[in-house]
Amino acid sequence: MSVLVLADLHEGQLAGATAHVVAAAQAIGGDIDVLVAGEGVQAAADAAAKLDGVSKVRVADNAVYAHQLAEPMVALLVELAGDYTHVLASASTTGKNVLPRLAALKDVSQLSDVIAVESADTFKRPIYAGNAIATVKSDDALKVITVRSTGFDAVGTSGSATIEPVDVVVENSQSSFVKEELAKSDRPELGGAKVVISGGRGMGNGENFKLLDGIADKLGAAIGASRAAVDAGYVPNDMQVGQTGKIVAPDLYIAVGISGAIQHLAGMKDSKVIVAINKDDEAPIFQVADYGLVGDLFEILPELENRL
Amino acid sequence: MKVLIAVKRVIDYNVKIRVKADHSDVDLTNVKMAMNPFCEIAVEEAVRLKEKGIATEVVAVSVGPKAAQEQLRTALALGTDRAIHIETDERAESLAVAKLLAKVVDEEQPGLVILGKQAIDTDNNQTGQMLAALTGLPQGTFASEVAVDGDKVNVTREIDGGLQTIALTLPAIVTTDLRLNEPRYAKLPDIMKAKKKPLGVKTPADYGVELASKVSLLKVEAPAERKGGVKVASVDELIDKLKNEAKVL
Numbered sequence: 001m002s003v004l005v006l007a008d009l010h011e012g013q014l015a016g017a018t019a020h021v022v023a024a025a026q027a028i029g030g031d032i033d034v035l036v037a038g039e040g041v042q043a044a045a046d047a048a049a050k051l052d053g054v055s056k057v058r059v060a061d062n063a064v065y066a067h068q069l070a071e072p073m074v075a076l077l078v079e080l081a082g083d084y085t086h087v088l089a090s091a092s093t094t095g096k097n098v099l100p101r102l103a104a105l106k107d108v109s110q111l112s113d114v115i116a117v118e119s120a121d122t123f124k125r126p127i128y129a130g131n132a133i134a135t136v137k138s139d140d141a142l143k144v145i146t147v148r149s150t151g152f153d154a155v156g157t158s159g160s161a162t163i164e165p166v167d168v169v170v171e172n173s174q175s176s177f178v179k180e181e182l183a184k185s186d187r188p189e190l191g192g193a194k195v196v197i198s199g200g201r202g203m204g205n206g207e208n209f210k211l212l213d214g215i216a217d218k219l220g221a222a223i224g225a226s227r228a229a230v231d232a233g234y235v236p237n238d239m240q241v242g243q244t245g246k247i248v249a250p251d252l253y254i255a256v257g258i259s260g261a262i263q264h265l266a267g268m269k270d271s272k273v274i275v276a277i278n279k280d281d282e283a284p285i286f287q288v289a290d291y292g293l294v295g296d297l298f299e300i301l302p303e304l305e306n307r308l
Numbered sequence: 309m310k311v312l313i314a315v316k317r318v319i320d321y322n323v324k325i326r327v328k329a330d331h332s333d334v335d336l337t338n339v340k341m342a343m344n345p346f347c348e349i350a351v352e353e354a355v356r357l358k359e360k361g362i363a364t365e366v367v368a369v370s371v372g373p374k375a376a377q378e379q380l381r382t383a384l385a386l387g388t389d390r391a392i393h394i395e396t397d398e399r400a401e402s403l404a405v406a407k408l409l410a411k412v413v414d415e416e417q418p419g420l421v422i423l424g425k426q427a428i429d430t431d432n433n434q435t436g437q438m439l440a441a442l443t444g445l446p447q448g449t450f451a452s453e454v455a456v457d458g459d460k461v462n463v464t465r466e467i468d469g470g471l472q473t474i475a476l477t478l479p480a481i482v483t484t485d486l487r488l489n490e491p492r493y494a495k496l497p498d499i500m501k502a503k504k505k506p507l508g509v510k511t512p513a514d515y516g517v518e519l520a521s522k523v524s525l526l527k528v529e530a531p532a533e534r535k536g537g538v539k540v541a542s543v544d545e546l547i548d549k550l551k552n553e554a555k556v557l
Contacts, residue, residue, distance in 0.1 A: 104438035
């Protein structure tokens with residue numbers, strides 16, 4: 001068996017999710033190579049070479065792979081996939097964009113959001129917003145899989161894989177990059193944060209989300225939101241935690257003014273410790289919270305910030 | 309320009325699902341079904357393109373059991389001109405659906421295909437990307453804005469950490485994210501009119517596509533239940549519990 005892991009990049013650097021995907025590759029077994037494709041990605045390749053368990057890092061550094069657009073990325077992956085039994089990527093917006101396109105070109109199915117590896121061909125994945133867990137077996141010769149990073153602990157960084165350039169250069173005249181607007185924040189990234197504090201519709205408006213800032217600063221937390229808060233226009237969609245947003249599993253998740261719709265629970269119920277702050281003591285969020293505090297969040301939040 | 313949209317019949321998003329006692333699948337007997345929410349957004353976007361004079365015809369396709377015609381009628385009531393139902397009672401996975409849609413694209417030659425980014429039953433998020441692969445067309449996934457400009461389309465995509473705008477040559481495949489638009493409701497007169505709009509019925513065999521998949525579903529289980537904990541009376545008690553009991557502070 002041999003596994004190719006597509007490295008996830010964030011602004012040209014190796015994204016934390018990749019170390020979790022390598023852990024899933026280790027559970028499958030066999031040799032593990034990592035493909036780093038992009039423009040100006042030497043630092044990302046160096047970081048990937050340090051991940052435990054990786055034998056070889058293959059680097060495709062070319063302008064055509066900049067911003068990891070699906071068409072050239074898949075044209076490259078199709079060339080390389082023949083060397084492997086499994087191709088894995090994180091279930092990030094890049095992995096989800098690229099891997100199904102690869103699978104279809106190879107005439108194989110794709111497994112999305114795998115949370116557990118039972119064997120080299122059998123996997124567990126959530127369906128129906130995580131309200132059921134399916135065990136699926138793939139008899140395809142090539143298994144193409146996106147991995148939910150919260151399902152696997154990251155591998156360490158004491159490895160020393162060889163780095164080897166890939167000289168496949170593909171053409172792309174179908175798609176071009178126009179612009180990117182990335183949220184600038186000093187806070188940890190939502191998907192990888194140890195502590196997450198999220199606000200819901202109970203926050204009342206976007207301005208009130210500032211009440212979460214001080215607490216997030218003190219806890220080193222990322223700030224998230226429920227879909228209701230996003231739909232109400234309080235905060236941008238990239239803060240959304242839930243079935244259709246980010247899936248998080250931090251050590252501590254604090255839900256503020258969030259009722260706890262199943263779509264939201266799907267995104268956070270694997271957190272180690274859940275705290276819910278809500279004025280409605282019947283809110284479903286309390287059924288999953290380890291610690292519930294019933295009361296007015298506009299009084300509780302400033303007090304919490306002071307006491308931390 | 310012709311716009312093709314794909315819609316899927318799924319469990320209504322408000323229904324609490326149950327796993328069958330024999331763990332073979334989720335129990336869908338007598339459960340309320342509806343159009344997949346992301347597909348509603350695809351229908352709305354296509355209809356808006358028609359209202360703007362960019363789309364000349366909107367055609368909806370659905371792969372599924374006979375009852376999927378309800379969802380196609382809904383699409384027709386919302387402003388779709390014509391519908392194609394590819395009828396099957398078999399479980400059709402993303403790759404098979406993409407193969408069927410590729411045949412329809414070949415036949416219909418649309419300038420733009422719009423699909424939901426994922427169905428809320430299997431949560432796969434694959435069909436649009438697979439259709440793009442099989443038709444050799446560029447893809448704009450997780451769209452929050454679609455702007456047709458001559459022989460190109462600019463698609464703004466919801467990506468981790470923000471937004472990315474890409475330009476694609478037409479024809480192209482677009483999949484919808486939540487914020488692309490807010491779907492309208494069908495009005496009663498339009499629902500009546502939709503009954504008279506053309507709806508063609510085909511089978512996978514008509515397109516020469518096999519639905520069999522190499523992925524088998526071995527088991528479906530309910531997720532590990534998370535038990536509710538305790539209510540605390542004050543901020544001080546909360547901090548104390550987090551420090552000394554849960555040890556996460």
